[in-house]
Amino acid sequence: MGGVLVATGGTETVQDLGAAGGVGTDGPLARARERPWTRPYLAGLVALDLCAASGVAFGVTLARFGDTLREPQTLPYLHLSLLLPVVWVVFVWLAGGYERRFLGVGTEEYRRIAVSGVFLAASATIGAYAVAFDLSRGYALVVPPLIAAVSLALHYARRKALHRRRRSGRCMSGVVVVGYRSAARDLIHRFRGEVYHGMRVVGVCLPETEAAEWERVEGCPVLGSFTEAAEAAELAGADTVAVLACPEMDGVELRRLAWRLEKSRTDLIVASALMEVAGPRTSIRPVAGLPLLHVEHPELAGGRRVMKGFFDRCAAALALAVLSPFFLVLTVLIRAEGGPALFAQTRVGRGGAEFTLYKFRTMVVGADALKETLRPRNEHDGVLFKMRRDPRVTPVGAWLRRYSLDELPQLVNVVRGEMSLVGPRPPLPEEVAQYGHDVRRRLVVKPGMTGLWQVSGRSDLSWEESVRLDLRYVENWSLTLDIQILWKTWSAVIRGAGAY
Structure with a gap:
């Protein structure tokens, strides 16, 4: 193997990169070799879980038996409090909660901690019965779920700390991408746009016909062809091949x-083209000895849709009741600049039906009449019209837009059933008139106040990227996904990134 990745033409080889500093002690590929953060990170998670279990176990014991700690009947609970932290860490480990592939992204780490909590409660109950120990039902019902809840909160806090480190370029994994140049370029853009995933592309392997023609793809060196991917990953110090x-x-x-x-x-890791649209709806079915991918149709009607509508309307009605005093304050601020506080606009909803959308007014009165004069200064591609410094936006309106407060009146649209809390962006009729056949797929579900576009960059996204995210949501929506997006929306709104 030893450094024989030789590509014809102008393609850089791993040997060339090493000589130029790319694989040496100071080059970017050398930094990808180092992955010293995983063991300390895992050790920290184990320590946090031990602290969570110890704190909960002893805290509940003191709260339940504080006046009788020295009594003989309390002694088994003190012993159990000493044993529970070790048992808890073992359960999380057996459930795969410490697996490296789950660190930093996704919900699988959290799901496995929740499963561990269920098994801990069941094991405590069964174990107490097996040894004929009269375990307090209050203790059995409170301690395991409370341990799981505290551990979940600590894991979440530690993950957020990891994301902050990754934004500064630390704790990253080196990736060698294997694929065509256009697909590799798209993946590089995604990794650079979402650094919290911890993936840094350190090299690209292209097909034979392309490998000789390109030296770099989006600044990443071409290390060879498909057949040289394994050697490229080892010599580049990468720990993942995509x-x-x-x-x-x-x-x-x-x-x-x-x-x-x-x-x-x-x-x-393998990125199938099918997974972009139908990932959660695919399952492997062995047929005639072949592992075939079966793709379920998206559930666009039925019981789950009814549940989503019920959840949306109840949550929106509750939010309106809680935020009504805040609405009054915003109304006073907007009217102080002159003009009405609310802005009503025709938008297109599910199935192409038009409805009236409500927002807090952020522009001067008569802003629509000025749109055509500003169209040559449009900074967005596709059918959308966006300007970072739109002269029609008022000072209060700019502040409302930064934190998406102007969209709060859309809660009324959600209560009326015209919108959902989560869904594609509600388009204008003139935008829908320019939609192609594929883009009209966005209209098979209700538009949302927030969505994948909101938590992935908002107005900073290109038209193609926003369409891709909306179509992904349409094909793979679920109530669980909605809750995840609502949770991430808080962070996106507070940062104010891509809002203008």
Whole structure:
């Protein structure tokens, strides 16, 4: 293997990069080799779980038996409080809560902690019955779920600290991307736009026909062809190889690549083109000895849709009741600049039906009449009209837009059933008139006050990216996904990124 990644033409080889500092002690590829953060991070999680279990166990014991701690019947609970932290860490470990692939992203880490809490409660009850110990029902009902809840909060706080470190370029994983140049470029953009995932592309492997023609892809060196991916990952110090959808990397080639990566314990991830739209709806079905992917149709009607509507309307009605005093304050501030506080506009909802959307007014009165004169200064691609410094926006309106407060009256639209809390962006009729066939797929669900576009960059997104996110939501929506997006919306709104 030793440095024989030779590509023809102007393509940089791993040997060349090493000589130029790319794989040396100071180059970017050398930094990707180092991954010293995982063990301290995991050790910190274990310590936090021990503290969570100890604090909860002893706290509940003191609260329940504080006056009788020296009594003989209390002694078993003190022993149990000493044992529970170790048992809890073992349960989380057995459930896979400390697996490296779940660190920093996704909900799987949290789900496994919740599962551990269920097993801890069941084990405590069964164990007490097995040893004929009269375990207090209050203790059994309170301690395990409380331990799980505290652990979840601590894991979440530690993950947020990790995301802050990743924004400064630390705690990243080196990735070698295998695929066509256009697909590799798209993945590089996504990783750079969402650094909290902890993925830094340190090299690209292209097909034979492209590898000789390109030196770099979006600033990342081309390390060779598809057949050299394993060697490229090892010599570049990467710990992950990402294979994008391409006909050359079929089942046989993927299996061979996995065998080569197994020797160096390098992770292999495969980005199927199908997963972009139908990821959660796919399952593997063995047919005639072949593992076939079965794609379920998206559930656009039925019981889940009724549940979503019920949740949306109840949550929106509660929010309106709680925020009504705040609405009054905003109304006074807006009217102080002159003009009405509310702005009503026709938007297109589910199935192409038009409805009246309500917002707090953020522009001068008659702003729509000035839109055509400003159209040559449009800073957004596609059918949207956006300007970072729109002269029609009032001072109070700019503040409202930064924190998305202007959208709060849309809660009325949610209560009326015209919108959802989460969904695609509500478009204007003139925008819908320019939609292509694929883009009209956005209209099969109700538009939302927030969505994947809101938590992924808002107005900073390109038209193609916003469409891709909306279509992904339409195809894969669920109440769980809605709750995740609502939770992430708080962070996006507070940062104010992409709001103008």
